[in-house]
Amino acid sequence: MLKTYVITGGTDGIGRAIADTYLERGQEVVVVGRNAGKGEAWLDGARQRGAAARAHFIHADLSRLADTGAVVERIRSSCAQVDALVLCARHFRTTRAVTADGFENTFAHFYLSRFVLSHGLADLLESADAPVILNIAGPGGEGEICWEDLQLAREYDGQRALMQGGRLNDLLGVAFADARPGTKVRYVLLNPGTVSTSFSGQYTPDVMARIDVIRRSAQPVHEAMVPIVRLLDAPPAAPLSAFVRDVPISPHGPGFAIEEARRLHLHTTRLLADWETGTTREASGAGKSRTHIGTSN
Numbered sequence: 001m002l003k004t005y006v007i008t009g010g011t012d013g014i015g016r017a018i019a020d021t022y023l024e025r026g027q028e029v030v031v032v033g034r035n036a037g038k039g040e041a042w043l044d045g046a047r048q049r050g051a052a053a054r055a056h057f058i059h060a061d062l063s064r065l066a067d068t069g070a071v072v073e074r075i076r077s078s079c080a081q082v083d084a085l086v087l088c089a090r091h092f093r094t095t096r097a098v099t100a101d102g103f104e105n106t107f108a109h110f111y112l113s114r115f116v117l118s119h120g121l122a123d124l125l126e127s128a129d130a131p132v133i134l135n136i137a138g139p140g141g142e143g144e145i146c147w148e149d150l151q152l153a154r155e156y157d158g159q160r161a162l163m164q165g166g167r168l169n170d171l172l173g174v175a176f177a178d179a180r181p182g183t184k185v186r187y188v189l190l191n192p193g194t195v196s197t198s199f200s201g202q203y204t205p206d207v208m209a210r211i212d213v214i215r216r217s218a219q220p221v222h223e224a225m226v227p228i229v230r231l232l233d234a235p236p237a238a239p240l241s242a243f244v245r246d247v248p249i250s251p252h253g254p255g256f257a258i259e260e261a262r263r264l265h266l267h268t269t270r271l272l273a274d275w276e277t278g279t280t281r282e283a284s285g286a287g288k289s290r291t292h293i294g295t296s297n
Contacts, residue, residue: 020045086134132185
């Protein structure tokens with residue numbers, strides 16, 4: 001049976017390995033990426049393997065909400081169902097940057113886009129027999145959520161932004177399952193460990209030197225793929241699950257508190273509603289009233 005796999009960050013690293021794996025298995029694969037050249041190279045490879053009809057590339061910058069929304073609409077207009085949504089896209093920034101929408105870049109790219117894609121494609125996932133969302137974001141991390149400054153306007157650090165983003169994605173998974181009792185969709189949070197990929201991002205020379213050291217000792221992509229393929233082929237029975245590589249961890253511990261997940265979900269829906277009505281500015285904390293969400297202090 002032909003299945004449809006949607007993969008963000010699918011032109012490089014783990015995302016590309018997943019895309020290639022399922023394309024070679026004869027499945028329909030939709031890759032989303034910001035680099036048009038890499039996207040065309042992936043399509044060229046598909047054509048050479050005789051799989052051009054099943055390979056699709058959507059050029060999008062997922063730090064931009066308009067681009068993310070356009071991805072959702074394009075998939076909805078061309079796909080009857082989505083069997084797997086794999087969220088891999090990540091981009092590190094040593095220095096803080098604000099998108100044209102007024103959001104901190106890591107918050108927008110690493111969290112907001114995954115929220116919009118998860119919820120925006122939920123009904124297409126429900127149309128599949130055994131649908132799964134695989135969110136590769138590092139569950140179980142020790143990052144602290146700065147509730148009063150989610151976009152780190154006051155004390156930005158690139159690693160801190162990524163670690164907080166991992167925590168926000170944990171809560172995204174909790175809230176997704178909480179909002180859909182009885183859903184067929186299995187939400188899987190995965191920390192693949194340190195993998196030797198391109199480490200997409202903007203780095204200072206000293207940080208890049210540390211990344212080069214990490215890359216040399218990191219596991220190769222083909223090793224990281226083993227538990228990923230296993231989870232995609234046979235999603236867990238529970239609506240929400242979390243793994244560090246192939247080791248399950250409880251999605252009910254302190255880092256997965258339902259109260260925090262609901263708080264974040266409410267804040268995010270309000271933030272997106274304000275953006276859609278054109279009132280969003282650079283956001284500060286989740287503890288503000290709706291009229292102040294998106295307004296810098």
